[in-house]
Amino acid sequence: MRKTWLIFSQAVTVSVAVLFVVATLKPDWLRGGNHTGMLPNIVSIIEAAPTAEGSASGVQRVLSYSSAAKRATPAVVSITASKAPARNPHENDPWFRFFFGEEGQNRQQQPQVGLGSGVIVSAEGYLLTNNHVIEGADxxxxxxxxxxxxxAEVVGTDPETDVAVLKIKLDKLPVIAFGSADTLEVGDVVLAIGNPFGVGQTVTSGIVSALGRNQLGINTFENFIQTDAAINPGNSGGALVDPNGNLLGINTAIYSRSGGSLGIGFAIPVSTARQVMEGLIKDGQVTRGWIGVxxxxxxxxxxxxxxxxxxQGVLITGVLQNGPASAGGVRPGDVVTKVGDKPVVNVSQLLTAVAALKPQDKTVIGVQRGEKALELKVTVAQRPKVSAKRE
Known part of the structure; x- marks a missing residue:
């Protein structure tokens, strides 16, 4: 009996020693083949879902936006706008022909050609593009x-937002679906589709870099979506779409010192473009409020x-005599702080707030006059068709 107990004690001692050595030198042997580590048992974490290939590396495979491109690209068109050359007043002058010859005359008669893009937004043949793409074209x-x-025929243009509406007559037109720019967030993936440099339809990808960009000096009314998706000359008027191929904006401008993309592009939100389009189709113009300051x-x-x-506010440096603001009691030197219930802290916000009002609407303009805060009642008029800075 004593011999049996001795053998048992030695066996237990050896087993404990072996277990200690293994736990110290080869701890993975004691984890039942689970090589994912003990971290989930120590701290609560969220593990990424396995990839479609079941890769154990944990690296997510690159997504493809081919479905979005296939859905949106058929509705994005290339636009060639040409302008007839100005008639040379000396073309019939024999002395002009003597000095410059027929070649000089032909050079004067070359048409000006511009390239851009557009988006088919209606089965009836309506297209959205930029005003600067087709401005002055014959x-x-x-x-x-x-x-x-x-x-294409021009339905109408709005230089103050740089939006133009065209119409074409063709059957079985592809039409892009309208998305919602109001739900966009910085960091969302977007695709830019257009015809850069006239090379042919091109799709580039990026993210939303910023929202509500204004005071850039591009248009009178600015509320741009900024993106780093490559936008180049020829992309103007093209589509900015979401990963589902829905229209979010109309590509309009880039910031560049070289003429090429530097990753700073701007698009007009589809909500703005749609509002302008509906006004141009219905009334032939965009009706906006105006107070004359x-x-x-x-x-x-x-x-x-x-x-x-x-x-913060908007300083009024001049008031149009007998204009709406003048009739309401606004004076030079006043600082506008709100229009209706909307606070304004810069010129862009003032322009947008007043433009959103309908002609003949009565609104309250909050102003700071010296140490006094006043509320003045102003009857809004219709904004004249001029591209001036006067509001």
């Missing part, structure tokens, strides 16, 4: 991705000079 040619070509941003230096108790 002939506008539209080419679809399926190689069909047709001349000359505004500028209030700076801290100006606020200190006038001893104003506020630091």
């Amino acid at each position: 002939d506008i040619e539209v080419q679809l991705p399926d190689r069909r070509q047709v001349r 000359e505004p500028r941003d209030l700076t801290p230096e100006i606020a200190e000079t006038f001893n104003l108790p506020i630091q």
Whole structure:
């Protein structure tokens, strides 16, 4: 009995020793083949879902946006806008022909040609593009991705937002679906589709870099989507779409010192483009409110000079005589702080708030006049068709 107990004690001692050595040198042997580590048992984490291939590396495979491209690209067209040359007043002058010959005369008669893009938004043949793409053009040619070509007529233009509406007459037109730019967030993936440099339809990808960009000096009314998706000359008027191929904006401009893409592009939100389009189709113009003032941003230096108790607002430097603002009691030197119930802190916000009002609407303009805060009632008029800075 004593011998048996001795053998048992030695066996237990050896087993404990072996277990200690294994736990110290080869701890993975004691984990039942689970090589994912003990971290989930120590701290609560969220593990990424396995990839479609079941890869154990944990690296997510690159997504493809081919379905979005296939859905959106058929509705994005190339636009060629040509302008007839100005008639040379000396073309019949024999002395002009003597010195410059027929070659000099022919050079004067070459038409100006511009390239851009557009988006088919209606089965009736309506297209959205930029005003600067077709401005001053005598002939506008539209080419679809399926190689069909047709001349387009101008339904209307709005230089203050740089939106133009064209119409073509073709059967079985592909139409893009409208998305919602209001739900966009910085970091969302977007695709830019157009015809850069006239090389042919091109799709580039990027993200939303910023929202509500304004005061860029591009248009009168600015509320741009900024993206780093490559936008180049020829992309103007093309589509900015989401990963489902839905239209989010109309590509309009880039910031560049070289003329090529530097990753700073701007698109007009589809909500703005749609509002302008509906106004142009229905009334032939975009109806906006107007009060007749000359505004500028209030700076801290100006606020200190006038001893104003506020630091933000829009300084009124001029008031149109007998205009809506003048009739309502607005004076030069007043600082507008709100329009209706909307606060305004810069010129862009003032322009947008007043433009959203309908002609003959009565609104309350909040102003700071010296140390007094006033509320003035103004009857809004219709904004004149001029591309001036006057509001």
